[in-house]
Amino acid sequence: MKRIAVLTSGGDSPGMNAAIRAVVRVGVRKGLEVFGVERGFCGLIEGRIKKMSFNDVAGIMEKGGTILRSSRCEEFRTTEGRKKAAVKLREHNIDGLVVIGGEGSLTGALILYEEHTIPVVGIPGTIDNDIGMTDMCVGVDTCLNTVVDAIQKLKDTASSHERAFIVETMGRESGYIALVSGLTTGAEAVIVPEVPVNYDTLSSRLLEERKRGKINCIIVVAEGAASAYEVARSLENRIGYDTRITILGHVQRGGSPTAFDRLLASRMGAQAVHALLNGDHCTMMALELGKIVHVPLKEVIENKKTLDMSLYNLAYQLS
Amino acid sequence: MKRIAVLTSGGDSPGMNAAIRAVVRVGVRKGLEVFGVERGFCGLIEGRIKKMSFNDVAGIMEKGGTILRSSRCEEFRTTEGRKKAAVKLREHNIDGLVVIGGEGSLTGALILYEEHTIPVVGIPGTIDNDIGMTDMCVGVDTCLNTVVDAIQKLKDTASSHERAFIVETMGRESGYIALVSGLTTGAEAVIVPEVPVNYDTLSSRLLEERKRGKINCIIVVAEGAASAYEVARSLENRIGYDTRITILGHVQRGGSPTAFDRLLASRMGAQAVHALLNGDHCTMMALELGKIVHVPLKEVIENKKTLDMSLYNLAYQLS
Amino acid sequence: MKRIAVLTSGGDSPGMNAAIRAVVRVGVRKGLEVFGVERGFCGLIEGRIKKMSFNDVAGIMEKGGTILRSSRCEEFRTTEGRKKAAVKLREHNIDGLVVIGGEGSLTGALILYEEHTIPVVGIPGTIDNDIGMTDMCVGVDTCLNTVVDAIQKLKDTASSHERAFIVETMGRESGYIALVSGLTTGAEAVIVPEVPVNYDTLSSRLLEERKRGKINCIIVVAEGAASAYEVARSLENRIGYDTRITILGHVQRGGSPTAFDRLLASRMGAQAVHALLNGDHCTMMALELGKIVHVPLKEVIENKKTLDMSLYNLAYQLS
């Protein structure tokens, strides 16, 4: 293995730059030439591939987003598209590819390997924490802290008024961000895609708490479960609460990565190079027992992470 | 003057607690008895008045919200309601009242003085920065930093994608928060209630910038000018932009106050006690040339602060 | 088991309040009476034990420090002292004790169990991350982010000048904080107690980097390895660098806990109650594979965590 490439794909997550930096620097230290692919699989198909040096990644670890930019690439979902990508890699004599992204991106990497035997390794980068076989994904921790900071600010003002505050977080299919941010801020309720919401039960519970003296409440809802507006209307109709809405949106994807995400991304990036060099192809870097291990990409895709219901119950016990 | 009271009214703003602390501590040091009124003018009408000691305000300066809680009080808008309030103050032998709040609250204080000759002094506490005759109001600085932090996070992720991000800020009648947060983050456009928005012009400008290579943009809109959804639809229809929305909501009212707000609030709180003692009644504490001065409350109400259009122009020159 | 108590001991760490909250709330939900012991083992000996209700722990999760206060207790190191403590627990009919603290505190808990068969469970709370058999301790993550933020600020100004900046972090025997904060900020060198420092080698390396164009450097040193002043003098003498010093001190122990620490502490606090109820005595709550497990306290004490040298090497590879 002489030349490797790295790309970021799908929704960006904080820490992706730290992973890129580690891939480039460890690669260079190991005597490899390292290339960056711009705009994910789209850029791969278009051949937007440029050599990266040790200094090209100076000062990027602390930045949110991804210096290689990202994209969701429809063309890569086709046999045709993937073939073009493989051709581009061969044209550049690239022997191995590191893909940083979420489930869709890792699936893409897997198929690229299966169809074209391109040595790939994956790094789980997503704020959804829905990827199997790893304790955490790059970006989750930063995202959580952003949401927690926002809810904490809400609590300041909430305690001054008699109202329900609804916070809509990211999470189309995964309620992890909503659940953990709710649990760690003492939110009165958490609504996630994995558990059907019953507005009658919820309303009764809030009414009971009001009787016990709680004059305001914070409800965290994952976008995949309901919109903040839907929740607000449901409560207003049922129990006449005055509601206020916060939709954090893409603010949740940004921010300088936390120490945790920088460390995780740095370690995974370094290990990704080792995995390529050791012939551990078609694996994903995973955090397990505080160590970075290589797990088969195929198994990762087949074992999506589900919500830990013990956390869901804990959130209610503690609130 | 022997006994004074303090209350917070209307929308809360960060730094109100620092002002309460200063009123209580300086009052006590001056030999006064100081009382806190809960829930603003509503609490005054209901007689929710309790004595506060030096230690009761320990550790509150750094907290967002207001420990006295706040309210918007319909009853106080009636002659009847204000009479009840005056009676309660007299029952408690309270000789002077400090009102911390925005325009509505200060107007209330003025009328209370005019109708019942209750010695009042006001402290401008609002995130809108729309109160005349003072450089800044308590809470504006913290709010601005919260919005700036959020937009800065958006910029991280924005640079990874080709999209328009719309951020809706507070500001029903005042565009200050939207304008200054946009200016200080280099947002591509700012939409404020004071300047009618022309979506055709805006769309043309964004298209031109796209031609020059800017693949994404951030637009900050004050809630009083348009909703984020309206802006998004307008751009999508006209120029086919993929848009993403952030609505910060009451997050903007919270947060531990900045050094600026703590200092401003502490100085205004201290001066409010001096003003009461010196017979400078029916005044508002104002920041002028870096000093705290007393300005007539009546003039404050008659001279609402308007948006500084030179800042509006500067935002466009710099973006 | 009907009545349990909880205490915090030794150096405080962010997240201890979240753990206290979880112990109290889960305890109360399970029908137990829960008591808080003030000032750690000292307070236990003095009988400073008070009942805590569900509401007593409202709004504390987000606070640094510990509402129960802490201490290092010399008397508890004596047979006599521990006997007094056991007597006090029996006087209050307390059936189980949760001890939140670092190695010394957990050792104290172990001996209390061995000498007096008091059912104890431990929660690892320390910023040093030197406790065995658990991936992380409560407080480490917050501390790391505090140090990373500070170093990141230094980097801003460092890049404007030609200097060496020395940052002294906590860590008397453990270099974890220094190492990981250095790694995640791209510091040029990290000095830890576990690896003897050679100033000649260090100086040569810095000189070489200067030749390659790096005009400034950041060196992170754990207090147990050397003082910032010692490092500064060594570099000034050898290579004439202009140096600047930062000593963060106890700032590192404070701050609102991160999402990670809140979650870890909440889960460990909840599990500690379950462990007491299930008769899993003399265990410590540990994070393993993303789950909270119970490990024997004795083994924890016998297996101190050592520095992961692969991280040390990675720090140098990436810098």
Place this chain on the structure above:
Amino acid sequence: MKRIAVLTSGGDSPGMNAAIRAVVRVGVRKGLEVFGVERGFCGLIEGRIKKMSFNDVAGIMEKGGTILRSSRCEEFRTTEGRKKAAVKLREHNIDGLVVIGGEGSLTGALILYEEHTIPVVGIPGTIDNDIGMTDMCVGVDTCLNTVVDAIQKLKDTASSHERAFIVETMGRESGYIALVSGLTTGAEAVIVPEVPVNYDTLSSRLLEERKRGKINCIIVVAEGAASAYEVARSLENRIGYDTRITILGHVQRGGSPTAFDRLLASRMGAQAVHALLNGDHCTMMALELGKIVHVPLKEVIENKKTLDMSLYNLAYQLS
């Protein structure tokens, strides 16, 4: 006026980049060619002058430090050095110079004007807030918030222990940072260069407070008044306090600038270009009554700002 240059000099302060950005962008919009001088007056003497475009300053407003780098330049203090600088400016046909920096740098600009009639305008950039005739200098607000955040973290842990915490801040001749950060965190004492410290009085006061129940205290000291170690020793010797030390050092110069500093710097940068174009030479941009005005540089230098003793007294009244 066709060609102008901008430089940053002396200790850097957060917001300098926002000022550079505004000078460049407003200059370009006004049809000027704008040049950046690297490393302050040293770079000027060496002719390190490069043209800057609108895009060269994209994405720098949010960064601490200064992209032009800074220096303290001994040679510029000589007639000879300043002559070289003037020659370089003439060689590049530069008609006007914007100097961003503190008192020494602005004095340098004044002399350059007086000796060589180079049109100069100054922007006060320093964390010391010791420059006359302006309410605030660029960088002070960010620095204050950094110190306040650190002290606030200390307070968390302080309340868990019985100790005195000494925080040393920047401020060789000015106690502003120490005073305001102490005032806005409720520190028990503030030691500044402007007021001689009496350790006996201080010790008595602390002892009295201990008697009233305050078991810990925070003392903020400006480096120009005493070192943290000196304060610690003085207290330990007199009243046997256990002390802990924090020295923030250059961390105080860094950090992403606050909204206030970004706005102030942007406005001053824009006005500096207007001042050069309008022939308002040898002036400094100043904040006065919330507006940016031009004040004669000579008067600025002759009227150093002194500490506002009413703030000093307020700090004690409130603590």
